[in-house]
Amino acid sequence: MNKLLKKTLKVVLPILLGGFILYWVYRDFDFAKAEDILRHGTNWGWMLFSLFFGVMSHVFRGWRWKQTLEPMGAHPKTSDCVDAIFVSYATNLILPRVGEVSRCGVLAKYDNVSFAKSLGTVVTERLVDTLCILLITGITFLVQMPVFMQFFAETGTKIPSLVHLVTSPWFYVVLFCIIGVCVLLYYLLRMLSFFERVKGIVLNVWEGVMSLRKVKNVPLFILYTVLIWGCYFYHFYITFFCFQFTDHLSFLAGLVMFVGGTFAVIVPTPNGAGPWHFAVITMMMLYGVNATDAGIFALIVHGIQTLLVIVLGIWGSLHLSYVNRTRK
Numbered sequence: 445m446n447k448l449l450k451k452t453l454k455v456v457l458p459i460l461l462g463g464f465i466l467y468w469v470y471r472d473f474d475f476a477k478a479e480d481i482l483r484h485g486t487n488w489g490w491m492l493f494s495l496f497f498g499v500m501s502h503v504f505r506g507w508r509w510k511q512t513l514e515p516m517g518a519h520p521k522t523s524d525c526v527d528a529i530f531v532s533y534a535t536n537l538i539l540p541r542v543g544e545v546s547r548c549g550v551l552a553k554y555d556n557v558s559f560a561k562s563l564g565t566v567v568t569e570r571l572v573d574t575l576c577i578l579l580i581t582g583i584t585f586l587v588q589m590p591v592f593m594q595f596f597a598e599t600g601t602k603i604p605s606l607v608h609l610v611t612s613p614w615f616y617v618v619l620f621c622i623i624g625v626c627v628l629l630y631y632l633l634r635m636l637s638f639f640e641r642v643k644g645i646v647l648n649v650w651e652g653v654m655s656l657r658k659v660k661n662v663p664l665f666i667l668y669t670v671l672i673w674g675c676y677f678y679h680f681y682i683t684f685f686c687f688q689f690t691d692h693l694s695f696l697a698g699l700v701m702f703v704g705g706t707f708a709v710i711v712p713t714p715n716g717a718g719p720w721h722f723a724v725i726t727m728m729m730l731y732g733v734n735a736t737d738a739g740i741f742a743l744i745v746h747g748i749q750t751l752l753v754i755v756l757g758i759w760g761s762l763h764l765s766y767v768n769r770t771r772k
Contacts, residue, residue, distance in 0.1 A: 465718030501675035515658035520555035527760035534757020
């Protein structure tokens with residue numbers, strides 16, 4: 445019964461957290477206007493172009509993953525690596541952060557790749573991605589810091605008092621996001637302690653982590669990494685041109701919102717729902733977009749990008765079964 449309760453909570457709590465934040469963000473929102481923009485005010489040509497980058501980011505990640513597996517003597521099919529990435533992101537919609545484990549299970553099932561070793565390569569990937577986002581964040585902050593200072597100087601914005609901060613609903617949105625991250629870290633530590641009790645698992649994971657040292661073509665690995673993050677950015681930035689109220693936003697403005705949204709999805713909610721909306725809307729208002737239009741942008745863009753993840757997940761699952769059945 446306890447195991448069933450824990451599994452249920454792992455599914456329900458992220459959904460409740462995301463739903464709570466979405467409620468606060470959109471509690472007084474004009475959904476009729478959002479529907480009208482979706483039908484008549486969206487440039488679908490630009491939207492489809494942005495989705496292309498969304499697909500390619502997964503493809504490049506699959507190619508890079510295969511490259512880190514090869515030093516361990518694992519040679520999975522390229523299509524299986526890409527499909528596993530598709531499935532993992534779709535899995536994260538149901539169980540946040542479980543997708544990283546599920547893609548290792550896919551290769552273990554279809555290509556006989558050691559689960560523990562492939563999990564180690566995933567850890568390596570995440571370390572590389574963390575360094576990338578920290579580098580992007582540092583550059584963005586240095587480049588755009590004068591913009592923030594100018595904004596506060598021209599608008600006369602004052603830092604809110606502690607009393608006002610505590611009584612603001614946005615304070616509780618951020619608070620719940622922090623709590624969600626703490627819960628995620630707790631479960632990750634629990635998983636690590638479990639692995640330590642299983643003989644041989646840690647050594648295999650460590651071997652996978654260290655596989656990066658033996659990657660044959662390091663420049664190609666770096667190229668894949670640059671392409672992955674470039675695709676992530678353009679997947680988001682190009683959506684600015686889908687709407688009249690955001691097509692004037694600059695490249696650097698897109699970079700600031702991209703960084704904020706990237707950190708927001710760390711909160712364990714389905715595809716960052718809630719925290720991502722909060723971050724993007726807040727930063728978009730910083731660049732002069734009114735709250736309603738910013739809310740419409742976040743709602744439509746996040747909804748379509750989530751739909752893409754679902755479609756790719758279904759495709760990846762079906763393609764895995766069909767290709768491997770045919771080859772057998």
